[in-house]
Structure formats: C-alpha cells, structure tokens
Amino acid sequence: MLPACLVAVVGLWSILANNAGGWVWAPDEVNLPEAVATGDYAEVRRQLESGVDPNAPADVRKRLLGSKPVRVTPLQAAVWARSPIMVKMLIDGGAIVSSTSLAVLKCMNDENNNHDVRVLLDAVPMGRGPSCSEVTVPR
C-alpha cells in the first residue's frame, strides 16, 4: 500500500505545485528561444501571435542547447537546434535578419551542417556580410 500512497501524495503535490513550476513536473514557462530549442512549435506560434519580439535574445537553460546556459536570439536557437521549420516560422513571423546576424547564423550552421537550414538562410536577400572569423558565434 505504501507505493500507492506515495504515488497519491506525489500526484496531489503535482496538482498543487505544477502551475507554479513545482518539482514534480517541469515548469511550462519558457521564453521564445527556449521554445524554439525544445521544438515547441505551438509555444513559438503562441508567443509570436501574442506580440513577443522575435529578435530579442534571451537565456536558454542548460542542456537545452549546450551543456551550460546560453544567451541567443530565437533564430540562433533554431539554427543551433537544426530546425528548418523553426527558422521558417520565425522568418515568417517577423524575425529580421541583418547582414551581420545572417553571417552569424550561417557560421553557426556551418558547424552543424544542416542542408535545409542552409537553403533557407541562402534564400534571405542580403548583401555580402562579414566572414566567420569576423563574427562571434554563441556557444
């Protein structure tokens, strides 16, 4: 009976604590780059439609992209996560790419070597940007 009681207590705690991000289940509050990093298309869509800035960098918790927390823009998170769907969703959702940020994205993608992401980035109309040695790639 003890295991069943434990499950019941944990379950009750889950109800009481979950909405605030309790210890039983993980929190469901994420920023836009975190939503991108975790493949949470619905959350990305929700945040874009509710007016969240698609260019604003934010801290991504450790182990979602790298072994330690990292500060990236949503597009950088999408390239890091090798997700062409996210890249397209963000560009369609108003993410603005400058020649420098595009260079950063392409340099990041060179490290990951995702063909579909490369095609999307190459399709962005932009003049010649700096080389990979001239930009800082988030790690």
Next chain:
Amino acid sequence: MSLAQSVYRIPIQVSDSLEVILVAKHPTSSLSLLQQASRWSSTTLRPMRYLQARWLSGIAEATGWSYHMVFRGAHALLAISIVALFTWVANPRRWLDVAALGFALTVLVGLHTFDAMMRESFPVNHFAEIAAATLFVLGTILRPARLLGETISIALLVGGLLLIESAVLIWVVILAGAVLHMPGARRRTAVTATVIVMLFMAVRSYLEITGPGIGAHSSGWGAVTLSGDELKAAFADDPWPFFVYNVVGGAFSLIASEPRFGVYQLLAARESGSLSPVVIVNLLSSLLVTSAIVICCRAALRVSPRAWGNDQKALAMGTLVIGVSAALCANYIKDDIISTAGVMYAVMTYIAVRWLLDRVDTTSTMMRVVAVGLFLVISASLWAFRVAGTHYDLRRSAFVSRNDWALKDQRTLAGGEAASRDDISLVMRLRAEALAQRVTSPSFLPDWGERYWVE
C-alpha cells in the same frame, strides 16, 4: 485528481477529434445527424460518436465555456468516473480491502491499456466510456437486483453499441452475470440485452456494414509491424494464422504486456541487440500480477461453481471478458480494443490480492508471509512506477497534440479550399484555445523517461 489533471491538460486533438467536431455541427438536428452518420462508414456504425460531439459543442456554445473545458473536461470526468466506479465495484469494507484496492488502482492506472484510453480522444474516448459502463454494470450485478440499475445497464448497452462495437462487452457482462447467478443479474435483463445485440447486428446487416477486414490497419507480426498492403499480401488468401496470432497476442498483451500492437518487443530486441528497460518493467510487473490471479483462480476451481461467491464469479467473468476482448483483436491489435479487459484485469487483481492478504492474515506459515510480502513490495513498486509513466506519457501527448495545431494553417485544418467560413471560424477558436493551453516540453522531462516509460 492528478490523473484528471494530466488528462485535462491535453488539448483537443487535431487527429480523430477536429473533423468529428466540424462534421457533427453541419446537420440541422440531432435526428438528422443520427440518420446521416449511420451511413457514413461501410465498416462501422458509430453515430453516437458524432452525436456526443454535437451535444458537447452545443454546451460550449450555449454556456460560453471554452471547447477545451467542455471536451477535455468530459474526458477528465470520465477518468474520475472510472476510478470511482472501480472503487464502487471493489466495495472495500476492511483495512485489508483498502490495501488491496490501493494495489489494484495502481494496476488499473499503470496498465498500458488505460494510458491509451486517456491519451486518445475521438473527441471523447469511446473505449473509456465503454470501460466505465462495464464497471457500472458489474457493480450493479454484484448487488441485489434493482429495476433502476437494470434499466440504466440496458440504456448503456444501447448507447454503447451505437458508439463503438466494443460495447458488446457490456452484453457479455450482463449475460455472464445471469449465467453465473450473480445477485443483480436477472434473466429478463440478459434476454433484453441479447435481443438488443441481435437487433444491432440486424441493423448493421441491413445497412450493409461489414468488418474492416485484413489490411484496413497496419498490425504487428513477430518482431515487425506490417503495413495494410503487406498484411493483405501475406494473409488475404489464408487469414486464419493471422487471426489466431492476433487473438493470442491480444490476450498476452493484457496479461503480460507483451506483445504491443502485435509486435513482440523481446523478439525485436533480439534482432536489434538492445532491450529497452520499459519492456522488462512492464513484463515483470504484469507476470507477477497475472501469477497471483492464476493462483487465486486455481483455488476457485477447487470449489464447485455452485458454491462460488461473488469473487469467484467476478474472476470467471473477468476471464471471459479478456477472452472476448482478445477475439475482438482478430483483425488487428490495439491497446484501446483491450482497454475494457484491462479494467477487468484490475478488478481480478483486486480480488486476487485481497485473497492473498486474507490467507496471510489467517492461515499462513512464515514462508508464505515472506513470499506474499516480497510479491507485494516488488510488484506494487513496479506498478507505482508504471503509474508515474502514465502521467509522463499523457504529458508527452499534450505536447504533441498542441504542436499539431501549430504546423498547419487554419484553412487546411478546416478541410482545405472547400471549408466554410463557419468551419474556419470554429477552427480559429479551437486553435487559439489549444495554443493557450500550457504544456511542458518533453525536453524538460527526465531524459531516462523515454526508455523506462515509453514503448
């Protein structure tokens, strides 16, 4: 309550639910919908599925509540009902009964068939409704006969048959109750139920509705899953080996958690060289409980059936329901199809564990006490672990279901270019509700969860 919460957090699903909700709104009346829906499929007669969706949509429109609250609330209430009805059937009177009930509830909720009932919705899971109805009927016939209980049982049978064919299990329970002379099962109820099932079969025949046949669904064979075309190529000429495989597999899926969807994970692991821990946890926990049930059934068989009490009769009925459920898997094995049998398996677990505890309490040697104690500690821990896995899987489903709303535009979701303005408007509302529903990404859940909880 925590189970209901996990169920409620799953958004209304695009697959299986959206189309039903949209289609059910079109006819001018429920009667018109009943008539039209009866002819929409050549393999199933399930008009109640559309009627339920229409009625629930009507509640949302009339009250101004969100569709999510109404549809997912109905599913969550169904989850609570099943647990409450299970407790009502168990009817615990002593602390020993309560202990057995605690164990049996972990089996009920931890079983993979229960997870399937809670995870999927059409838009409310029919199999869960049949399981709840079956529990109600069982609880009724375990008590002295009452006209109200019998009337509700017959109404549940009629509604259930128009919902999904698995409702035939309600008839099996009523009939078995009468044959076994259970207190609340009168012959007239069994006769009425039998006439209703015969009428249902006649209507199906009149509407020229036939079974889906081989190839309508993919299904497992040994270590692999075969597509519908592959199944046709292999078994169209001689389907019996496939039928027998599925019926045996359906029964084993319940009592041993192997195979799943017709695929034996142990065989697959032998070929791939790696065995997922979830297979070991599920197999071991199921075999331990099944062993206890078998021992209890053996003891019941030593007594003449005339001397059987309610427990022995319920064990016989559970065995029959598992057998009929396995037969319903003849064309393909799916967790949902054996979900009502899963509930009966949990009832049998309750009886077996209570019987074991009773024997320990009265006549046991130290050896037996240790053996029963070990059994309880190991199996209860494994099943409690599986219960946590049910929650884990429901949260994964919530994430997947919510994402489905984000990957297509509203017109495509509403049915494409032919979609009406009303349909698109409703889809926009449902999509907004789904996106507003906060869920947890599996990335935040334990890394080992997939290996230990998901097959």
